[in-house]
Amino acid sequence: MKSSTRKTEATLPVLRKISASAVMRALVSGATLDATGLMEATGLSRPTVLTVCDELLKLGWVSEIETSSRLAARSGRPSRRFTLNAAAGYVLGIDLGATKLQICLADLAGTIVSEHSERWRDEHVGAPERLMVARRAAWEVLAQAGVEPSKVMAAGMAVPAPVRPNGHAVALESYLPGLAALDLRLALLPDFDWPLIVDNDANLAVIAERWLGIAQDVDDVVVLLSGERLGAGIYLGGQLIRGGGAAGEMRFLELVEGVGNTDAIGGMCRELGAIAAAEILDGERPGHANDSELLQQCGGIPASMEAEMVINAARKGDPAAREVLEVVTERTARVIAVVATFLDPQMIVLSGGPAGAGDVLIPSLNKELDGLNSAHPHLAASTLTDHAPLLGAVRVALNHAFASLLV
């Protein structure tokens, strides 16, 4: 509660740390820079830049590009060129999803060097079983990339549940039996003897969108992650909003008119299929031919109707499909209206299932939103497919790895 009264660190080596940090910051993006470039990027003088680089070189964080083949042959003495030594360390990203496990190994540049994905099988009923699978998979991606376990500097993990501020334990009941009872840090030992950062999947999704996705450099953005459940990742004022760990939980939607329950929102895409099927089975309504595009899409078997089919039919302009879509978008728009008006973000990103249908959904949502007395931020669909929480996990693990270097 009390903000820690940190001691002043006004001793001289701090300056060196600031300088080193500035240099690292210029290099973490993956760029290759010479001393002149680093001087411009950091504002430091040449002697300082070079001594810092020599130190970082010795520590292994930075590597020097051999200058044998000169690309840009300018006159003058050739410059030493520096780049982040991506192989100096690695991080693990893990998405303990509702339906499947995703895991990857990334180097310090954030490049994914190996990955693995598998759907949960029937015997993976509880948290302990699934963590077992995750442990095995971790060793597998390491072996696959030929990376020594000692080179792993941190691991990040996404879970579809609120996470306590300590970053090791799940705060509330979740989709997965036994998960809330575990301290994940302890549960993964001794296999994971590296630092583990656990966070909510929606929180990590918004971090990923800001890192590699549609919300780069946007400081006020909310990601609505729609899967088995609906979660919001709230990033405001340039930082992730966690509250007591459960910020962004959407249970409050039970109180919002015309939305229905939370599950219905979460299963937005599943619901699309169900409603469309019901529409058809309801019989021939005036103006809607029974052999509509919808029927074609599902091969004439309404029960097999999937969300994607409805979206496809809507894309082709089928009126029945559009009508079904409207039922669902009207609901979603109200959710967005609440979030947008209360938090006033610059952008709201749709992630998870609905993101793939952004071309159809977003114009529709924009229209609905105009009809409500609501703030109207920029609506965008995620382009990270189902990798957002995984990439967010990589990012927080990287942040942890760099934390000792960056001021």
Place this chain on the structure above:
Amino acid sequence: MKSSTRKTEATLPVLRKISASAVMRALVSGATLDATGLMEATGLSRPTVLTVCDELLKLGWVSEIETSSRLAARSGRPSRRFTLNAAAGYVLGIDLGATKLQICLADLAGTIVSEHSERWRDEHVGAPERLMVARRAAWEVLAQAGVEPSKVMAAGMAVPAPVRPNGHAVALESYLPGLAALDLRLALLPDFDWPLIVDNDANLAVIAERWLGIAQDVDDVVVLLSGERLGAGIYLGGQLIRGGGAAGEMRFLELVEGVGNTDAIGGMCRELGAIAAAEILDGERPGHANDSELLQQCGGIPASMEAEMVINAARKGDPAAREVLEVVTERTARVIAVVATFLDPQMIVLSGGPAGAGDVLIPSLNKELDGLNSAHPHLAASTLTDHAPLLGAVRVALNHAFASLLV
């Protein structure tokens, strides 16, 4: 949108600034410290502390307490004792409220040295008229305290409307005709030639609660400021959440079941009286004597019923009053439930009208909240009466004044 790539500031004087900042930080609370105390507070060595103090002394930010009368007479050479020079500068706090103007002058220690309050009169119909009153009042509080205008370092102003990120203009339509069309910074020139920080009243209220109120050192807190309208001041992760300036606007409540419109919430207290009057006029309902406590409170004239009377009757256990209260608290609880569940703050503070009835309202709200599927943070009533936005304005002005000194 793009976070500015700030140049590295790794030059030597930065160390001095860090040290000076640490010393100032130890003194801004108003404490009087000797070198030993400052060494403990900052972690710096004695020579550094003393040189920094000499500099601050010369700049006028710090004053030295004469050591003539020794309070704690210990052996050894007496220590020089330093304190913030509160009279080095002053700030203005202004609350351009819906019903009245409040203005005060505070010194650098945050002590209010003069203040003035006046209700708007009929001729003060629009923003220009009210700003004129504020200008006059500013000169008045200055004269009252005998402070030179040149000693004013900044002014903070609370307005009951969302404010643009630039801090000078109101973002949305507001209670006050013409306010949204003005750039307040320009509108107050040439009288105000000092820096002006304008912000939403609820935002400033939460800052005040963290500074002097019930939420000191709480890093995740929401203030619900209820007056003519309802606004939320959202402070999460140790910082104020502004979004695009309109975060905390409660228009979204129109979408929440069982709440009614925003005005009804805002006028929570006014409404209490109205409902109670209607209850009585409705006639004798079984179990409720017509000559109840309620009637006594209003002197037998239901039309004159005020919120305070209902609260008083409820305090005495009057069942009819309690019933009326329940209607209103049920509504308010839903608002709190939405905010609490979505943002998961540690604490929610009731400010404005309802705060005075906290002893009655809060137990009632806690009970209602338990009945909803909601997060349940600590509920507290503000103790700052109607001064919260004003004190918040003082605080942000002080922050601005200190900004050049503190890292």
Place this chain on the structure above:
DNA sequence: AGGAAATATATAAAAGGCGTTAATAAACGC
């Protein structure tokens, strides 16, 4: 082709600042 001039970079040297520790001086109570 060979060599000098031009150019850009690397390295070395000197200067100025800062905080720390250690030593010295000052002020007070007993």
Place this chain on the structure above:
DNA sequence: GCGTTTATTAACGCCTTTTATATATTTCCT
């Protein structure tokens, strides 16, 4: 006068900057 606490001074080490010098490469001239 002695012990104690604090203030002040001195010496040291460290960091970045500027200035000057050395180095490596290309370009241009003969």
